[in-house]
Amino acid sequence: MATPVLDKVEAEAAASPYITVTFRVRRFNPEVSGEATWEDFQLEIDPKERVLDGLHKIKWDVDGTLTFRRSCAHGICGSDAMRINGKNRLACKTLIKDINPEKPITVEPIKGLTVLKDLVVDMEPFFQAYRDVMPFLITKETNEPTRERLQSAEDRERFDDTTKCILCAACTSSCPVFWNDGQYFGPAAIVNAHRFIFDSRDEAGEQRLEILNDRDGVWRCRTTFNCTDACPRGIEVTKAIQEVKRALITRRF
Amino acid sequence: MATTETTASGIGPVEGGSVYNVDNPAPLIEAPRKRTKKTPRTTRGNFEMAAWLFMRLSGVLLVVLVITHLLIQLVLDGGVSKIGFAFVAGRWASPFWQVWDLLMLWLAMLHGANGLRTVINDYAERANTRLWLKGLLYTATVFTILLGTLVIFTFDPNIR
Numbered sequence: 257m258a259t260p261v262l263d264k265v266e267a268e269a270a271a272s273p274y275i276t277v278t279f280r281v282r283r284f285n286p287e288v289s290g291e292a293t294w295e296d297f298q299l300e301i302d303p304k305e306r307v308l309d310g311l312h313k314i315k316w317d318v319d320g321t322l323t324f325r326r327s328c329a330h331g332i333c334g335s336d337a338m339r340i341n342g343k344n345r346l347a348c349k350t351l352i353k354d355i356n357p358e359k360p361i362t363v364e365p366i367k368g369l370t371v372l373k374d375l376v377v378d379m380e381p382f383f384q385a386y387r388d389v390m391p392f393l394i395t396k397e398t399n400e401p402t403r404e405r406l407q408s409a410e411d412r413e414r415f416d417d418t419t420k421c422i423l424c425a426a427c428t429s430s431c432p433v434f435w436n437d438g439q440y441f442g443p444a445a446i447v448n449a450h451r452f453i454f455d456s457r458d459e460a461g462e463q464r465l466e467i468l469n470d471r472d473g474v475w476r477c478r479t480t481f482n483c484t485d486a487c488p489r490g491i492e493v494t495k496a497i498q499e500v501k502r503a504l505i506t507r508r509f
Numbered sequence: 510m511a512t513t514e515t516t517a518s519g520i521g522p523v524e525g526g527s528v529y530n531v532d533n534p535a536p537l538i539e540a541p542r543k544r545t546k547k548t549p550r551t552t553r554g555n556f557e558m559a560a561w562l563f564m565r566l567s568g569v570l571l572v573v574l575v576i577t578h579l580l581i582q583l584v585l586d587g588g589v590s591k592i593g594f595a596f597v598a599g600r601w602a603s604p605f606w607q608v609w610d611l612l613m614l615w616l617a618m619l620h621g622a623n624g625l626r627t628v629i630n631d632y633a634e635r636a637n638t639r640l641w642l643k644g645l646l647y648t649a650t651v652f653t654i655l656l657g658t659l660v661i662f663t664f665d666p667n668i669r
């Protein structure tokens with residue numbers, strides 16, 4: 257029984273799955289030059305591998321100075337969001353075969369945040385906006401975690417979509433309003449505020465809404481849907497922002 | 510011996526017990542970083558919300574006002590060739606069309622001006638550029654609204 261399976265594996269191995277792919281990477285090293293430049297790398301790689309595998313190949317076998325963030329490498333830690341072929345994606349969730357390997361694959365840092373080196377950006381403004389919406393449970397009568405806080409399945413369902421955020425910044429750094437002056441809270445912060453505003457156990461919804469009512473809050477959203485397209489977790493980001501807007505309007509009238 | 514007891518509400522005691530107590534408090538979790546002095550103050554006013562709502566409400570009204578306006582001016586009854594001094598004078602003789610045009614003027618101007626304000630906010634990066642573009646925009650808007658209003662109210666069909 258095992259023989260046919262082995263045969264198949266051997267047959268596939270004989271026909272090499274490797275193809276030649278060009279990685280066109282945006283390089284920046286402030287200690288060498290103030291200008292960022294494109295650098296091409298030719299790789300022999302299986303198209304069923306991911307862009308992250310390509311970057312690893314470059315870093316490990318070709319040029320060890322290539323700098324990028326990655327941690328879990330499986331789409332959960334949110335470290336390796338980058339602009340691949342002009343679109344924000346996670347390098348660890350993008351298969352090479354899905355992004356036309358016949359042409360050079362461009363890899364750039366995400367936009368709107370200061371580039372520190374190569375593909376690494378300063379995430380501090382992003383996390384500042386995240387902290388500003390108080391992304392933790394706030395209750396009035398007690399903060400002591402003495403017992404489970406119960407919630408119906410429907411109440412949990414209400415904010416299920418926005419619990420999926422991994423803080424990769426793909427959404428915020430795809431938003432043209434954020435690109436301008438970086439003062440806009442950005443989709444990710446609003447998504448994480450939404451996660452608590454619509455949580456029946458949380459009691460600081462009013463405060464969070466007031467924070468997002470800011471001049472640089474939800475009203476700067478122009479509904480371009482870039483964030484929804486960029487989200488590697490498939491969160492309906494624009495919808496969440498609209499729900500916060502609606503909550504702000506309906507709580508008054 | 511059972512390690513967990515159940516209470517009436519089905520909630521067990523916290524497993525493991527707490528390491529911390531009054532005499533040995535848990536380490537303080539730092540509050541989220543305060544924004545620095547350099548970040549702009551939050552404006553608690555709801556101007557942005559009012560502006561956002563106004564865009565949508567005026568938009569709905571403009572659909573009716575503008576489409577009807579275009580139909581009357583350009584399509585019905587001979588189309589654009591019929592428009593002349595007499596045609597305008599005839600329509601502005603009725604207070605209904607005066608109010609219609611006044612409403613359309615104010616809503617379209619405020620809607621367009623606020624729309625351009627957001628465009629400036631979204632695209633102009635330097636504070637100075639913003640200031641000048643907005644100054645120009647507001648001047649043009651006030652001028653057009655005032656001039657238009659003046660004409661609608663002081664229009665004289667017997668002028669020669």
Ligand code: HEM
Nearest residue numbers: 478479564565568569571572575617618620621624625627
């Ligand atoms: C026909 C009916 C109209 C409707 C339903 C409508 C609706 C809207 C809405 C909802 C917005 C807000 C978009 C956003 O916040 O993302 C908007 C923006 C805008 N509108 Fe209108 N509008 C109409 C007519 C007009 C007219 C007559 C003018 C010009 C006087 C105008 C100029 C603008 C401008 C400049 C913007 C800003 C563009 C932007 O934010 O991308 N609109 N409109």
